[in-house]
Amino acid sequence: MxxxxxxxxxxxxxxxxxxxxxxxxxxxxxxxxxxxxxxxxxxxxxxxxxxxxxxxxxxxxxxxxxxxxxxxxxxxxxxxxxxxxxxxxxxxxxxxxxxxxxxxxxxxxxxxxxxxxxxxxxGGERTGQAIPFRLADLMKLDSLWFNSSLLREKRNLAFLHVAYNTLLRVSELSRLRVRDVTFADDGRIILDVAWTKTIVQTGGLIKALSNLSTQRLMEWIAAAGLAAEPDAFLFCPVHRSNKAVMIAERPLSTPSFETIFAHAWRTSGHSKSAKLNKNRYGGWSGHSARVGAAQDMAKQGYAVAQIMQEGTWKKPETLMRYIRNVDAHQGAMVDLMEKKP
The missing domain is CATH 1.10.150.130 (Tyrosine recombinase, N-terminal domain)
Known part of the structure; x- marks a missing residue:
């Protein structure tokens, strides 16, 4: 078309x-x-x-x-x-x-x-930014959904784990297939990401998952019956009959993944934001896990180069827009002014 x-x-x-x-x-x-x-x-x-x-x-x-x-x-x-x-x-x-x-x-x-x-x-225009989905948010949802009988919630939880753990963009997550899942010697999952927005090469990109994220993804794969369907999309649709739609011609759409974040926002007890950011961000959105993971890494003292590598950013200024408020109070002048004589 x-x-x-x-x-x-x-x-x-x-x-x-x-x-x-x-x-x-x-x-x-x-x-x-x-x-x-x-x-x-x-x-x-x-x-x-x-x-x-x-x-x-x-x-x-x-x-x-x-x-x-x-x-x-x-x-x-x-x-x-x-x-x-x-x-x-x-x-x-x-x-x-x-x-x-x-x-x-x-x-x-x-x-x-x-x-x-x-x-x-x-005139006061500022760059809009997705509301960050932080590690604490992921852990709260994990406690609410890990034992759910609803297949959709198992998928959503696995998706949020992978989204936060990998810092991949929604379009990159949507393309993942069951065959892209392999295992390291210690049992943790390794994801073979064919290409990203900024990395287009035959070697692709490898992403490792933490132990808990591995566990949640494997629980979803087992519950959905995906293990025997290597060509199925990893995060496939779930029918209202509580069964996974394994054979799909195309991956879930971006609005479908946005719906996962919106459902997570409501489940966490948040209400609609009274003041929208750039008229767009009234809750978590497709970029939220990427922003939140970057901010958590910055807050824990990881170097800009390490965060850029995890998020496949090519320009430091792009990343800095995400983490600009995280350690603003730890700047050199604040340190100078607050040192005891």
Missing amino acids: GEIIANGMVSALTADEDIAARLKEFVQDKDAFSSNTWRQLLSVMRVCYRWARENARTFLPMTDADLRDYLNFLQLTGRASSTIATHASLISMLHRNAGLTPPNTSPIVFRTIKKINRVAVV
Whole structure:
């Protein structure tokens, strides 16, 4: 479906046969990019093309003045500065793959993005962050669900253990299959993760589980009858008859995993947050275990490099957004001011 939409938009975007040919090649090679990147690109193409058509502008190639006006339009309609930066980046990506000079290289666009960021920061915009799902939260749910007769709760508990233990993204967890489970000499589970958002290589990634997480995952596999189904998704659907749906064509969707976190939030006794973070985070969400595990590691004194390795982050600044508040009170100046003479 995405390819049909993209090919249809290619025909509408340009009358230049050379540019159209390069764009069609780009669509044919879409597997070079993650599905999330491709979805975002199609979304940006639709929004920007509509804006250009309604305002009598040229979308491809786009002039620096038109891109400036488009980015200002996004700000005026309430988009976050991070969203605007994503639009600018993907428009640049589209131009490069069409063999065109991206308008983003112009000083006009550089100043516009700088102004948008400055106005956003001065106006009080802050980066949103998922509510952390910490080790204490996992242990509380473990005490509530470990002996449950409901297969769905056994799956949910195993999923939360693996999500926290591995720091994997929801999309990466959803792809795990029973055949990806092996065992270390001491009996603990080793997960063979084929690839992640930041690690795409034939060697893949290996993730080890703790003793308790191993136990909970094995309890789920046994209760669901998954051991004899190596091709089944590790976290498969559970039918209302309390039986696992082992043969599924595709993994559970992101909203389904979000529902697991939402159910865990309610089970833990939390109510809906009165003040939403960025209008999104009123409870635990798909990123919460990743954020919480990173914060717990930082609080226990693990080095940034170790946390980055566990979470497969490539840039320290990405991780620092998650752990920025954890040890703020232990900064050098606080230490200096509070030392006894």
